[in-house]
Amino acid sequence: MPRHYAIVPAAGSGSRFGAEMPKQYLDLLGRPLIFHTLAALTAHPAIERVWVVLAPDDPWWPRYDWSALGAKLETVRCGGATRAESVGNGLRAAATVAADDDWILVHDAARPCLSRAMLDALCAELADDPVGGILAVPVADTLKRADAGQRVAATEPRDGLWQAQTPQMFRYGRLLAALENHNAVTDEAGAIEALGLAPKLVRGDSTNLKVTFPADLALAAMILRGRK
Numbered sequence: 001m002p003r004h005y006a007i008v009p010a011a012g013s014g015s016r017f018g019a020e021m022p023k024q025y026l027d028l029l030g031r032p033l034i035f036h037t038l039a040a041l042t043a044h045p046a047i048e049r050v051w052v053v054l055a056p057d058d059p060w061w062p063r064y065d066w067s068a069l070g071a072k073l074e075t076v077r078c079g080g081a082t083r084a085e086s087v088g089n090g091l092r093a094a095a096t097v098a099a100d101d102d103w104i105l106v107h108d109a110a111r112p113c114l115s116r117a118m119l120d121a122l123c124a125e126l127a128d129d130p131v132g133g134i135l136a137v138p139v140a141d142t143l144k145r146a147d148a149g150q151r152v153a154a155t156e157p158r159d160g161l162w163q164a165q166t167p168q169m170f171r172y173g174r175l176l177a178a179l180e181n182h183n184a185v186t187d188e189a190g191a192i193e194a195l196g197l198a199p200k201l202v203r204g205d206s207t208n209l210k211v212t213f214p215a216d217l218a219l220a221a222m223i224l225r226g227r228k
């Protein structure tokens, strides 16, 4: 039986958020934001281990107490210059534990509202899938293409368009090979697609937001508060 592991890239600087520290350490309901992300993953019974990929010189991680998250958690200080590099380095760090056929769930540190139900749906829908897949939501708004003056150049058809989220779940060996050959991608599915494969879109929901701008943090707090 394949095992399930998670990799959490957490080596970003949060430049679009613009805080005095990387957004993954900002306070969210009394805990660092990433605590909520990791709690969702470590609490899931199918996930055996969670590797958190930190920047090599990250001074924030040691300032907090992570013991409530239990023994599944492991930190690796091998974050790279891009998200894809951080994930690739995390996968290599997992090599002594993960086998080629094991499932790897890659989940952004910056998505703290991942729920048990979303994880259950992803794992159940992909259990027998030959490729793997991602959580995603169909695009709900009308899409405009901007010109150089920030005026509407065109209205784009949204039929068939989905917004990619994480976790993105693929077999360890294939994902590692895919990222080694195609690392100019913004998500793992992009590297798998470059192999000519078609990842499955597992419908999630918009509460699994990525905290990118300050308003997202307030929204995340509302979402998590509403679940208590």
Ligand SMILES: Nc1ccn([C@@H]2O[C@H](COP(=O)(O)OP(=O)(O)OP(=O)(O)O)[C@@H](O)[C@H]2O)c(=O)n1
Residues within 6 Å of the ligand: 008, 009, 010, 011, 012, 013, 014, 015, 016, 017, 022, 023, 024, 053, 079, 080, 081, 082, 083, 084, 086, 087, 108, 109, 110, 111, 210, 211, 212
């Ligand atoms: N070199 C990088 C860049 C990003 N990430 C991680 O990838 C996830 C998604 O990236 P994003 O939201 O873009 O985070 P940042 O890169 O921190 O934000 P920004 O692009 O605004 O600087 C985050 O959990 C981030 O920490 C990473 O591990 N290594």
Ligand SMILES: C[C@](O)(CO)[C@H](O)COP(=O)(O)O
Residues within 6 Å of the ligand: 083, 108, 163, 164, 165, 166, 186, 187, 188, 210
């Ligand atoms: C992987 C991702 O969360 C899918 O939406 C997203 O692409 C990561 O953020 P980035 O801004 O592209 O690094």
